[in-house]
Amino acid sequence: MNGLLFLFGSAFVVALSGALMPGPVLTATISEVLKRGFRAGPLIIVGHAILEITLLVLVIAGLGPWIVREDVKSWLGVGGGVLLIAMGAQMAWTAQVAADDALQRKADPRSAVRGPVLTGILMSLSNPYWALWWATIGLNYVALALKSGFLGLASFYSGHIMADLAWYSAVSAAVASGRKLCPRAAYIVLIMACGLALVALGAYFLSDGLGRLV
Numbered sequence: 001m002n003g004l005l006f007l008f009g010s011a012f013v014v015a016l017s018g019a020l021m022p023g024p025v026l027t028a029t030i031s032e033v034l035k036r037g038f039r040a041g042p043l044i045i046v047g048h049a050i051l052e053i054t055l056l057v058l059v060i061a062g063l064g065p066w067i068v069r070e071d072v073k074s075w076l077g078v079g080g081g082v083l084l085i086a087m088g089a090q091m092a093w094t095a096q097v098a099a100d101d102a103l104q105r106k107a108d109p110r111s112a113v114r115g116p117v118l119t120g121i122l123m124s125l126s127n128p129y130w131a132l133w134w135a136t137i138g139l140n141y142v143a144l145a146l147k148s149g150f151l152g153l154a155s156f157y158s159g160h161i162m163a164d165l166a167w168y169s170a171v172s173a174a175v176a177s178g179r180k181l182c183p184r185a186a187y188i189v190l191i192m193a194c195g196l197a198l199v200a201l202g203a204y205f206l207s208d209g210l211g212r213l214v
Contacts, residue, residue, distance in 0.1 A: 024084060033172045081205035
């Protein structure tokens with residue numbers, strides 16, 4: 001039991017330290033909460049969790065050593081950079097429409113769930129360092145967790161994803177509480193800023209990936 005608690009607790013702390021660092025998921029969470037309200041944040045983490053458990057299975061199956069290859073890291077950076085630039089540009093370009101929809105509460109209830117979940121998946125995919133984390137630190141944790149069998153793996157994964165859920169729920173609550181007082185112009189500026197931040201991050205990933213290929 002102590003071993004399982006250690007796996008849960010240490011996975012929580014390690015994941016929380018990573019979640020606190022700004023990145024595509026944080027930027028997208030702020031933007032989606034501005035447009036859709038509090039629940040967009042936890043739903044983004046649902047998408048993130050779906051992708052993480054898929055990658056966890058692949059890492060266990062032997063994908064880890066392949067991900068850390070230099071050519072693979074390069075193409076992950078290029079692909080992720082292009083995806084972030086495209087999504088960020090679209091976010092900035094449609095900021096006015098998104099702000100008006102949010103203020104008038106026109107959002108389709110189905111898209112209000114489907115949109116954030118898909119965003120969580122795409123934002124995770126777009127970050128090459130996310131896959132590298134799982135292929136290195138994550139792989140070591142998986143090896144440690146597997147010594148305790150399925151319960152060990154479950155303790156590690158639940159601790160890891162609970163840290164993401166706790167942090168992004170807190171961020172969502174803070175943004176949603178300010179959202180009610182946010183004027184239209186501020187809405188537009190914030191959504192555009194989030195979009196431009198994704199473009200900048202995408203440009204960095206793309207430049208880094210191309211630099212590795214040269």
